[in-house]
Amino acid sequence: MEETKKGGLGKKDFILSAIIVLMAIFQCTLILQSAGILDY
């Protein structure tokens, strides 16, 4: 298995977490753009 002994987190966890964070940033941007606070 990929999971490391120390924290139990593997490569796939980091990649997926990075994607979730990126998507969350996109969603925030979308909220601000929809509200007219950020330009698009």
Place this chain on the structure above:
Amino acid sequence: MKRKWTFKEYYLLFLAVTLLIYGAYSMISSKETEDYSEFIYQSELSIDQVEKVNNSPLVFKAYSSGQSSNRYYAVFSEAVGYQSTIEVMTIIDEIGHINVVDVIAESETPAFFEKIKASKFEKRFTDLSVKEPISINNAKGYFENVDGAYSKNSVDSIGGATISSVAIAKAVNDGTSFVAENYFDETVISPFNVFSFGLQEAGLLFIFVIAVLSLRIKAINKFRKWILLYSVTVTGFYLNQFINFGMIFSFMNGSWPGMNNFSWYLLIFGTLGLVFLTGRNLYCQWICPFGAVQEVILRFGGLKQIKLNPKLVSVFRLVPPTLAYIALMIVFRNHEIYALAYDPFGAIFNMTALPIMWISLPLLIFISLFQYRFYCTYFCPIGFSINLTTKLRNKGVERWKKQKKAA
């Protein structure tokens, strides 16, 4: 023994309390009455004198004293659109013809409402008579005509913004009917508040029935793939019927549409009804077309599922309430609900969205190939709201049963 609260519970409580306080403050601070007469003066009719003659709906008599001195009635009315209440001003001349229709407030999805603005939809009402009902054509699932025949006193709806255009027509009709009845002695029957049940409603009701039956008839689960495909193609792409955040907000603040929009009631009350009756979130499981899109991709794609570490899952499950919190705070600050339109439903099923959604959507669909309902788990405000209601319902029932047992 009393259970200790978790960090997650404290965090959600903090969000809920601050949201309630700010929401209440925002409601109180927006109570200052707007000066509606300004809208009349700003119209193209060079009006120089107004006199309020009715409060609900708000009606003014307006006069222009230029070369042609005219008398008008200006009526302000509203109706619930796709995700917000649309406020409309209609100015009627003394023979009962509409001169001006102006949308004075709305918070519809910008991408949809631009279509209405671009096609100058408000101009289509010019010269219609207020002494007859004003109906709308080409709007599936709405009462299109009066007495089975297309009325000449009608406007064509805007494709791709049907719900908003119907709401504007309904608001105009509500206002003009009042003016006709009170100042022109004509009774007008509204073509909008009539209960209508057509193909759209039947298609949506079908998937609700399947969801209920799935609890009793386990064999239905064997056809899950195909039922999900129905949700995607029929309820999603063909009927465009799904709950969005704006609908939940409208429901919570009491802005409910007319009974002609039966699908709205079916989606909201059907979903809530199933939560309270069964203690399960059947909407996300069977009905939501976007949830179905992701599951269909996973099932038909046939790739191996990648599972995220459960500890991380539990942390990232705080993303949906956090996003919903940010959006709602902005809504309370701006008194407009544009910020709630951050879901990908409009993009995928109506092909209308802001540019950044066109970057997010392919990514969401790609991840669905090896992640079970990625959007639902980490981002969806609808799923979060329904799951929270389900949890609260189940806890309440559990407590009630314990108390009953103890008694």
